[in-house]
Every structure is written in structure tokens, then in C-alpha cells.
Amino acid sequence: MSDQAYLSLEKLTLAYGDSVAVADLDLDIRRGELIALLGPSGCGKTTTMRAIAGLLPVRSGHVRLDGADITHVSPNKRAVGLVFQSYALFPHLSVYENVAFGLRLKGLRGTELDAKVQSGIKSVGLSSFANRRPAELSGGQQQRVALARSMVMEPKVLLLDEPLSNLDARLRLEMRTELQRVQKETGVTMIFVTHDQAEALALADRIVVMKRGAIEQIGSPQDIYNRPQSSFVADFVGFENVFALEGGKLKAAGSLFELQGEAPSAAGLAWRPRMVSLGTGPFRGTVRGTSFAGDHREYLLDTPLGLIKAEVEASQPVHDLGTELAFDLPAHKAVPLSQFS
Amino acid sequence: MSDQAYLSLEKLTLAYGDSVAVADLDLDIRRGELIALLGPSGCGKTTTMRAIAGLLPVRSGHVRLDGADITHVSPNKRAVGLVFQSYALFPHLSVYENVAFGLRLKGLRGTELDAKVQSGIKSVGLSSFANRRPAELSGGQQQRVALARSMVMEPKVLLLDEPLSNLDARLRLEMRTELQRVQKETGVTMIFVTHDQAEALALADRIVVMKRGAIEQIGSPQDIYNRPQSSFVADFVGFENVFALEGGKLKAAGSLFELQGEAPSAAGLAWRPRMVSLGTGPFRGTVRGTSFAGDHREYLLDTPLGLIKAEVEASQPVHDLGTELAFDLPAHKAVPLSQFS
Amino acid sequence: QEKTLTISVYALSQDEYKQIVYDPFQKLCGCKLVVETGNSVERLAKMEANKASPVVDMAVVSMADALAAARAGLTDKIDTAKLSNFGKLYDLAKDPNGDGMSVGYTFYATSIAYRSDKMKIESWADLLKPEYASHIAWPNVTTNQGPPALFMLGKAVGKDTPDLKGAITAVGEKKDEIVTFYEKSSQLVQLMKQEEIWAAPIGRFTWAPFTKLGLPVAWATPKEGQTGGMNVMIVTKGSKNRELATQFMDFWLSTEVQTKLAEKFIDSPANRDVKVSDEIAANLTYGEETARSLKLIPSATALDNRAGWVKSWNEAVGQ
Amino acid sequence: MPNSLGRNLFIPLTLFLVIAFLIGPFLIIVAASFSAGDTLAFPPQGFSLRWIAKVFTVESFRASFGMSLFLAIGGTAAALVLGIPASYALSRYKLPGAEVIRTVVSAPIIVPGIIVGLALLRYIVVPFGVGISLALFLAHTALVLPYAVRVVSASLDNLRSDIEEAAVLLGSSRTGAFFRVVLPNIRGGILSAFILGFVTSFNQVPVSLFLSGPGVRTLPIDMIAYMEIVFDPSVAALSALLAFLSIGIVFAAERFLGFSRYV
């Protein structure tokens, strides 16, 4: 990995009419990097992608790719691929023709064209579907056509907008692997949007978490998963128990609570359900809900601190609803948050 | 739980024109049970639900509810509720009127009506949205309106077709809890379709796994998760490593492999990724892929047995791609499969 | 039940007709008068279609159409004995087609309305002069003014055969220059106003609006004379209200009604007893002499040649 | 999608030119209606309301306006009564022979109006002794039917069919579900079908050309008859008045129901 930025967004501001969707966004991406864009609905992920592809005029700021300012280059001349969340396949064309579409526009013909298209279709495992129309394919197959269609263009940057959102669990796994393979083989720079945390963790070199049109945190999957900086990110990546700190004490449900052990100095603290110790500790809560989750079991506790989520090994005996349990939020396991909002 | 069947499907055969979608299906459901219907796309889940609701004529067989044969009762007289995957809210009516729709048809008026509607809306936490139109609600809110609309009718059976599929991870969790609460409070019999395994495990009393229009296995979430009977179910619920057994030996990639320890006598064996011991063992494989998954890390190994998926704690050091590792498929951890297809 | 008389007339000046003819007659007969209007070809086509169960009891049409109707068996003989005003009619109005099937009630002259400041018209042929041809409109052969105008043009160019070939050829040669071959005479006022045209052959009954344009528009008296037409009354064969129809015709032909119609410049009288001032006469085709001087195409000629005219016209002009 | 100056200009310019072309004649007509002159002219000569006033004094216009209004409203309503169930069947069911039915109900569009009028006159009016008013009504109904089916089908296709199933499961009968759930949601489509049909019928000339009888005729035919001989701006004034009436209806419909979405 070189430290030099391949794709840079500089003070990018994007708006629909009067409403600004993305404001002053700065982001540098290295060549060959795989970036995941994470954030709640409406935070500006799709908007950013569309601007990089040139489908949305830039209100202010710049987009630079491979040293050139492409802010005002039209989308058909950018060498940026985009896999739409909706696939955006051409319904009137066969799988083959969908994949061939961009190549033909590039001027490819005959065997050269055919070879590229065939290998593209093969790489997503759809060789036997080449003559079908998109409407005759399952969701996952359509998704793969969209992917192949963008891949064969060998774009400098490939943008993927929630590329796996419509697939069932198994298909999702397959496609994840496929994406990773392709990325490793071709070294293309990728940015993908997802609302699935596991996907982002599994695939990305770096994760960008967005919040209301701005970047909240950038970091490796481990960073984001284990060291969220703000309560927003913590909440978003599954720290179900997030609290503000005030003078070393937890602030919850309007009161302050003392922790056992020394609390780190920070704006807030967060615990994942499995970091909560159930059975012993200074706090008490009533079991409000429980659910089996394969290798573990989740409990929802009604406590003076509000609702607390805890997780235990599935092999342990089940606590019934209404049982009162002791629990602890161990200070040494807590993740410190530098921002609490 | 009583052993008496409340809703029974008897040799139910359903077809679209000439193509049979569901064949000879038998299923008994107890009063108050929460059943999850699991299976790959196109296996007949929606078809079955529609037949129970009376929206699809039955080709042969019977549907019995609460002792009565309702096979030919028209859908508006069945007391079966259905929450469509697409919500199917009435776009021209407010939330309030959507919920009141069925009650009005029942003849309810005045304060009695109002009380029921208000409490229905409140139970899904939408009291402040009562006057909005569906188009002015978020996906999750619409979902809840659909739920409330069916709930207030106090149906004997409530069918839910992929009720949470369109929600993002956070919203999904909230709705899961909500569903569970509602079911516990009213004791309604529920069948829900999902493609999300975690959802099925968390919510269901029993899980029905379907395969090509027939039932493959019925069992408790623990049964399904820990003791799949067939390779199909094992594969479907995340046993990534599934092999046939032949004469006590694993049959993989066309060859037979001896296991350490005594193999149970069965048609096949299955291991979840985390049941694979990585680092020691009689087998060797090359790391082909790896991905971070929060608290654990997944490895894809290229081995003489084919591709093997293994999982280790995320805190352990990462093995690079291409590294050769020893691993074991421990016979004592293997789940025996009585059917292998 | 009230008796109903159904008549079919030209659409012209219906408000005045109502006042002068229809309303007084309804009062007189104590019956209901239903009026159908339209141009004569459409009305005739409809009569033909309704032959089996006639809707219309009495109609006014052109002479040629009256003959056509008679030949098609659509009309009955008129019982002139019951027309008290019959004797007062000009002789040539009494039985225009010589078959006893029609009675004339009005005449009109057809000549040329033209811009006297832009051109001089002394002959029908002048219209086709190179310097004028691109400023004229000519009536389409399918209109009532078409054949008479061609007839006169034929005389002017010295080729007046019944098939109008000569005239049609002459017009056809200028077809690219001629502004338009009009279908609706109401167009002409608009075209004249816009200086699209300087001249067009028209029937006298459409003359009035031209005089109000504020342009120097004159009525030509070409040396070949004026042509024109007579409109006649017919009764439908199988009509269930023959008596009433005859009564109505008689009323219309009465001196009182004909005078009123003349004074409003609506119809030139066919009743010899009608006397009007000179001023009014100047705006009409007034008097038996004038009527007699009109160069009319005999109905039979018109009828026998009509299809041929349309055909040669379309071939000369339409391609 | 737009990302260049050219495209930013493209939209307003195109719209300006197209609309100028489309409503230019209308402006001329309006100008003429209020002019003092005896002919249509642009710019108008002076201002007066006399042509507008004259419209109201021509007696036959009143009767034929009534006739046309009846035909346009009655015929369109009848076409909708026939067309809505047909559209519903065509868009919701897999019907054998659907294409045939579709072709039959939309055939009136492709047959020249004069032929329709003539055919009706000769083979319906005359042999069966059907009155002209009834014949006109039948003809206008048939004429509007294709529009009704097309527009209503389009809005039905845009409406999910599962809401009907939902209504039935909530205890409604099939018919009840249609009236409670389907109809309210396609009322915009129905309204635009109505407007389109109304306009088509109201301005229809060729079909009515042969279907007019003594005392029975439509307004456009009356206007043509009127201007056989004279064409003064009162015809323009009448057209302008009618157009304003229509515009009023359409804008009201647009405001309340979002007409353009369904056409």
C-alpha cells in the first residue's frame, strides 16, 4: 500500500436543490484499497457515490482520480464503475448483452469482445445464463450480472452501492467471497456501501462511518469494531450498552452510577452484550426478553440504568422471564468513547 | 403447550397452473405456537402461507383450523391474518384508518372501535403517527402498521411473510423484540417466513425447514441449529463443512478420508467453522482467504477435502494468505446427518 | 299529441329564419317545427341513408340536388294546387326541374368579390391572369359555387362543354398559383382580411361580411354575365306530414314572409309580389329579370356530370 | 443526471418552444375573442366583449352545447362503467383471449370517425330504428372506451394488487375490497380518463357528422354549420370559453388528484 492518494474527495459538498446532503467531505483513498461506507439511512452514502461517478453535479469541492481533477468530467469518461443497489440492469438486454454493453461502447468487437464478456460472465458463475433476460434471473444472479458488467470495464475505481443487500444469507456469503477474490486478483480500488456490519468487517481494508453527510470515523475494521470513538459509532457497530461518563460515573436514565474498578477518563463508555457479566456484580436487572442466537443467547434486562443487553454461551441454563439477575458492567472491558452525543 | 393440533395442513398440494409448488405437505401446529418457515428462495413458503390464508385455491388436501375444515372457506371468513412482505397498507388511508379497516367491517363503531384502534397503534409505538399516510412513514413504521392492522383483528392465526426483511440491522432487532412481546401477550398462533437464520433462531418455538415444496425438517431452534438431520439443513443453517460418510470414512472430492476418533454411523457429518480445530490435526490446508468478523476471524482453507471453513477467536494472530496450516475435523464434535443428498 | 314537422335547411341565418318563418308558422299551425341544418350534400346523404324511414318531411336544397333526390326516389310530387302562393312565383321558380318535384323559393347570383384597388375584373378569365392567379381563391368543385364558377370560366375561355373539361384544365394549369380551392365560403372573409387573396367567386348570400371589412371590395359584373343558383323546396317521399309540409311551404312562399326575408338581406324573393326599396334591391338578386339573366347550369347537366367533374377536378387539381 | 450547461439550457428551451407551438393557436383564439374586429387577427384589433356576448345569443349553440355536454359526460361515464371492470380484469387476471378483448375495445381509435358515424347510421340507426341521440351516445361511448381502458389500466398496473388481498383478509368481500381499496386509489386515473374522454367526445367532429338529426346535433357540428357561411370571432370566443372551462377542470384535477401521474 502506498501512502499516496489515488482517489481524493476534497471539501466535497453535494446538494439536492437547497438541501445539502453531504457537506465539506474530505477523503483520501489509496490505490487498490477496499473501503466500506457505513452509516444510517439517509446519511449521504449513495449521494457520495453518485458524485464520484459523476452522476450528481458537485456543489463545491473537488474529486481527483489518479492525479487528475475529474470534478467536471462527464460520467462516461471517468473510468469509474458503479454497481447500483437496484442493479440497474438493462431489462431489454440479455445477460450477455448487459455485460457487453460498455465494452461495445469502448469499440470492442468480434472475438476480443466475446472473450472478455464470456470470461466476465464466467467469473460470476453465470455462464449457463448468458442468454437470459434479467427478469428471468433470481435476485442474486441479477446482482452478479451487475457486478460482471462493471468489472469487465476494468474501471479505475469500482463503487458498489449495497451490493449484497437483497441476497439471502448463503448467497451473501458466496458473493462476499467473490468480491474479495476479484479485488485481490485485479487490484481495483473499491468503495462499497453496506448496512450490514459483518459485511463491512469481513471485506474492508478501511471502514468509513458517516453521519448526516459527514464522516464520523475512519479506521480499520478492528478499529471500528473494537475502538469506536464516538457513541454514534459504538451504537452503530453493536455496542448495545452505551453510556455517558460524568466525573468518572456512568450517567444513565438521569442518574449517576458508580462503576467497580477504575473508569477510563472519556466522554462515554460502551459495552457489547458479551462484555456484560451476568450473574454477579453490583447491578441488578429483571429479564425482560431472551432469544436464542445459535452459539449464544441474548438477554434483555430491565435495570435502573435502563435496558441492558447481555449475552451468554448458549450451553448455559436459560433464565426465565421476570427473573432478577445480578450483573456487572466491568470497567476494564469498557471501550472509552471520546465523543458522546 | 397442548399436543392437540390447532392448525393442520393435511396432504396439502398447491400449484400454479401445471407447475406444482407444494406437494403433499403435512404440518400440525399447536395453539399459541410461533413457527418459523425457513428455506431457500422458491421453495414454496409464500405459497403455503397464501393457501392457509385462502388466497390460493388448494389443489388437493385439507386445511383445518380449530377443529373445522376451512379448505374451501373464503379468505374473509377464516380469521387468519396475513402480514405481507410488502406490508400492503392502504395508501389512501391514514395509519388510524388502516388499523380500523377490518374492525369497521366487523361492525365496530364509536368508542369501542376507537379504543381498539388506539391500543393497537399504541402497542406498536405509533401513537403519534396515527394521522399520517403510509407514504409518510419509514419502512419500519409501515411494517408496524401492517402488524397492528392484523393484530387488532385478533385472528386465530397470524401469518407473517418475511416481516423484517426490508429493515436495517438495528430496526430488525427492535421489531424482533416487538413481535415476541406481542406473541407472548396475546398468545396468538404465528407462522413467519424469514430468510434470516438468526431471526428464526431467536423467535421461533419450532422451525420448519422447507425444500422444494416439501418439509425437510421440523424442530426446535436448538434442534435445527445443533442437530440438523440432512445435509441440506446443515448446509442451510451454517454448517459450512458438510461431508458424506462411506464405511466410516469421509467422502470428499472423490476420495475417502479417515477421521481421528470414532466416526458416528450416519449418512454424513457436518462441522461448523468454529468446530474445526486449526493449528493441529491430521489434515493440512493452505489459507485461501480470511475475513474479520468482529469477535472471530474466518479462514477459508484449500485442502485435499475441498474448501474448508474454519473460525478462530479474533484476538489470535492472523495467518497470512498462502500459509499452510494443520487442522482437524474432530469426530467427537461432528454432527451426524441421517440424510445426505 | 302535438304534430311535428321536420325540415332540413341550410345553416345560414337561422336566428332570422326563426323569427320570420319558424316561430310565426308554429303559432299558425299549432304544431312543432324541428329544424335540421347542414350543407346540402350532407343532408342529402343522410336522406338517402334514411330512405326507408324518412326523418325529414321537407327540405330546401339546390336545384341539382333536388333532381338528384328525385332520381333517387327520395321525393314526392308537390301538390301545387294546395299552394295558394304558387301563382305569385316567378315562372322559372314554378317547376325548375320540370318534374313537378320542386318549387323554387330564392335565387342567388354568383360572381366575383374582388379588391377593386388591386385588380380589375371584366371577365371570368381575368381571375387566371398571371398577375392575379396567385391572389385568388377558387371554389372547390364539391361546393355549390364550384360548378357554376367553372361553367362561367368555360364560357370565358370559349370551351363551354357540359363536362367543364376546358375550365377545369384552365384552373388545373394554375393550381400551384391559386391560393386555395375553398370548401367553406366563410374562410374567404378571413383570407380577404389577411390579404391572402384579392378575389374569389362567391354566392351573393355570403357577400354581406365582405362589405364590412373596411377594404375596397367590389362585386364584379363580368362580361360573360353572372351565374348563380336557385334553391328549391322538396317534400320527402313517405313523409307522414305532407299536409303540414305543404302548408309550411306555402307560408314561406307568401309575400309577407318573402318580403321580410328580403328586407333582412337573407333571401332574394321568388315571389313576384314582393317589392323592396332600391337600396335593398341592390344587395339582393332582385327581380324576375335579374333571375332570368343568371346563367344557370341545367340540373340534369349538373347531375349527369357531377361525378365526372369531381373526377377530372381531382385529377387536375388534387395531384 | 444533469451535469452540463447544455443540459441546463436544454430543458427550459425545449419546454418554451414546445409550449409556444402548442398553445400559440390558443392565444390567437383568445385574443380574437376579445377583439373588436370582424375577423380573427393577431394582434387583435381593439378590445370588446361583443363576441363573447354573441355566443350566448345564438340559440342553437345552447341546445347543442347541452347535447355535447350530455354526450361527453354521459358517454364518458358509460365508457368508464364498461371500461373499469374490463381494465380490472385485464390487469389482474390471466385471461385467455385477453389480447383479443384488448384489441376489440381499443379498435375505435383506429377507425376513421366518418366511417364509424356512417356505419352506425346505416346499420344501427336505420335498421333498428334507434334514435339519433341514442346512436350518438353509443358512438361516443365506444369512442371513449379505448381511452378509459388504457388510462385506467395504467393506474391499475401501478397499484399493487396485494392491498386487495389484505382487505379481503381483514374481512371485506371481493366487491367490497374493490370499492373500499381499489377505487379510492385509482380515482386519479379515473379522473384523468374522464377528462381525456370528455375532451375527446366534446370536440369530436367526424363521428357526429352523420349522426345528427333534426334538432339533435353536437356543438362542434353546430359550429361547423355556423361557419359554413360566416366565420366571425364568436366561434373563436366560444372555443375559448370552452377551453377555459376545460383548463379549469384540468387544473383543479391536477391540484387535487395529481392528474399527470396517470396519463
Add this chain to the structure above:
Amino acid sequence: MFQNRAEALALALPAAIFAAAVFLVPVLILLSDGFRNPVVDGVGGGWTLSAFTDFFSSSLNQTVFLRTLRLGAIVTVVSAVIGYAAAFAIVSLDPVAKGRVTGLVVLPLMISPVARTYAWIVILGRTGIVNQAFQALGITQAPLRILFSETAIFIGLLQLFLPLMIISLISALENMPKDAIPAARVLGANWFQVFWKVVLPLTREGLVIGGTLVFTGSLTAYITPAILGGSKVLMLETLMYQQVAVSSNFVAASVIAFILIVMSFAANILLKRVATARNKVRAAA
């Protein structure tokens, strides 16, 4: 729920039967006149194509036929071209503006055809706005003669039918998959290619419907060609009117009507073909 055939037929048949009874059957009987020998004195009858061969043997009829075809085709093509531009512009507006503009676009449909045609006489006349503008701009020296020509009919018909095309295309464009155009752009297509390879095939239904309405309308329009063209520029419809009203020749009228209907059908089929042809070729490749 929607599987009951009897139910479906009960809903669809009244309209179909109505259209067949009051419309299709009388029209077919009338049209069949064109295929019959005229009965003269009780002799004749029987089926024949002679009326058709007669019709096409006349050079006038050939001219008129070709002119009608030509005008219909040109009006259709031009309205399609303008229609796409206008529909594009309209769908890109915000909803309120879109509603208003659509209202303006359909306005011509609401103006009486008679008055509208007269307005064209004013606009296209020698002293009309168009000629004045041309002269003021120095495009022409003397007034052009636009009235009473094919050009005038063309303009009149275009204005009359363009709204139908625009409306059809608006709904076609709105039903087009939302991201198809951006997808083509990102794959390297310029605007022309986007239109030709994506928009056109995907809006085919709208084009076929709009095109059929415009073409059929142009063929069967009566008032506009009669007044703006007159007999100098005869069209099939005016010719047919002559046959009915002037010559009472119903056989000839049936022949012309039949030809008009066949032309409409053929245009419909042709339009479908044109819009699909490109993809057929591809699928074979």
C-alpha cells in the same frame, strides 16, 4: 385470488361485447361493401377485389395515398423526436411544475378543432406572425406561402397530435427503471448512445402507443386537412368524405376506410418491429 376465469370474463366481456356490437360489427359490415360487387338491378353481389384494384389504378388515388402515408409518417416521426425531448424535459421537472406543464401540453386537445384550424390561418398567413418573424429576421424577403400546402397540414396535425405523443412518452419515461440511464452513462455511453441503446428500447411501449395514436390520428383527421389543405392537398380522409357526401359512393368510401385501417394496423406493427429490431439482432449475435 385472481384465478377465477369466469369472474374475469364477466368483468371484461360487457365492454368487449359493447364495442363489438355497436362498433365493430357495423363497421365491418360497412367495410365489407368494399369487397362486394355492386348490386345493379338485382344482379351482382359476390366477393371481389375489383374496387381495390380500381382504386389503386387511378394515379390520383395513388398520389393521395402516398401523400397521406407520407404526411402521417412525417408527423409521427417528428412528433416522436420532439416528443422525446419534451417528455424528457417534463419528467425532469419537480412534481408541481410537471403537473402544470402537462396541463399546458394537453391544452390543444381541448380547443375546438375548428377554431384551432382558423387560428393557424392567422398564424401562417402572409401577414401572419411566422412570415413577419421570418422577414424581420431576414430569413426571407417576401412572405412565404405556407397556408394551403402540405406544410400547413403538417403543422396543423403536429400541433394536434404532439400532445398525445408527449403524454405517452412521459408515462413511458417515468416507468423506465430509474437507474438505467445513469448505469449506461457510467458504462461509457454518451447522450446519443444512451438514447439509442437504452431509452428507446425501454420506452418502446410508450412510443408504440403514442406513435399509433399520432399516425392513426393524422390519417383520419378531417377538419385540419380540409381547411388547411383543401382540395389542392387531398388526403385519403377528405377523398373519402367526398365519396360519401358528394358522390354517395359507399363502395369507394369503404375501400378508402379499409385502406386507412390497414395502414393504422401496419403502422402499429411496424412501430413495434422498429423498436424491437435492434434487440433481436443482438440476441442472435
